[in-house]
Amino acid sequence: MKERKKPKYDMEPRYVLLIMTMICIFLIFFSYKFSTLFGNIRTSLNSMIIPMQKGITTIGMSINNTIDRFEEADKLQDEIAALKAENERITREKERMEQSLYELERYKQLFALSDNYKTYPTVGANIIAKDTSGYYARFTLDKGYKDGIAVDMNVLADSGLVGIITEVGPHYSVVRSIIDDNNYVSAIVTKTEDNCIVCGNLELLSIGYIEIRDLSLNTEARNNYKVYTSPLSDKYLPDILIGYISNIQNENDGLTKTGYLTPVVDFEHLTTVLIVTQLKEDMREAE
Incomplete structure (x- = not known):
């Protein structure tokens, strides 16, 4: 059987050129004829898109x-x-x-x-607790008998006497200060050498004073005279500054004089103190 031949569709080049020329002429005419319409569309689109x-x-x-x-x-x-x-x-x-x-x-x-007070052996201590009076009438230190502290040892601060130790534990001790209502110190006035008693008084301390009692009626003590601990005291070591005299007047009994004393220690702002580790009793025995 003979194979069937496929038909050929060859076009002559001059016809192809003619067709392409006609298409170009048509496109030129179309573009010229409708240029205004396409321009308006392009302008409208640009006005929205831009x-x-x-x-x-x-x-x-x-x-x-x-x-x-x-x-x-x-x-x-x-x-x-x-x-x-x-x-x-x-x-x-x-x-x-x-x-x-x-x-x-x-x-x-x-x-x-x-x-x-270098004649006395001392050791420093910090205050770790106090009473609720607003002043350091009674307070606790961070040293006790294991540190060599004992009852009746004197306590110092601010160039003068603070008080005396009344209780001792292994690592703490309690101090009763000279401003406490139940504290009494045998004292002596410098210059006149008059003996007297310094008495704690928390009510008076609100105006800056404590009491002096039993001054001689004939005393020549005056304001600002210094008052020290007396050698007559059985617990307080001698010659420790307590404070300064103020406002001496006759007692009601007419036999003695009384007055106020300004403590040398600031009993509102204590933080650290010195404990004198020598007892008055030991001093008497040494004599």
Whole structure:
């Protein structure tokens, strides 16, 4: 059987050229004829699309700026937090240094006080508790009998007498100060050598005084004369400054005089004290 031959559709080149020429002429004519219509459509589309593009661009820039501001705000927050932490550290360090300087100043004062009474052996102690009177009428120290502390030892601060130890535990001791209502100290006035009794009085202390009793009717003691512990005392060591005389007057019995005394110790602001580790009893035995 013979194979059937496929028909050929070859076109001559001149016909192809003719057809392409006609298409080009048609497109030129069409473009010229309808140019106004296409221009209007293009203009309308541009009038809608361009503002939308501008709006989208503006929104995008605004979003980017907002993101940048948030990033800057986060950085600022981190910097502020770091500055706050540094400020707190510096504040704590400053407070620690101020406390150290205060303690150093207190110890310098105690050292000077110890030097004033260098004939007596002393040891420093910190106050760890006090009564509720508002003053240091009775308070607790951080040293006890395991530190060599004993009942009736004298306690000093601010260049003078604070009080006496009345109770001792292993690592603590209790002090009754000279301002306590139940405290009495045998004392002597300098210059006149008059004997007297210094009596605690918390009510009077609110105006800065405690009492002096049993001054001689013929005493020549005057305001601002110093009053010291007397050698006659059975518990207080001699020659320890107590305070200064103020406002002497006759007693009601007409036999003695009384007055006020300004303590040399500030009984509102005690923090550290000196304990004299020598007892009056030991001193008498040594004599």
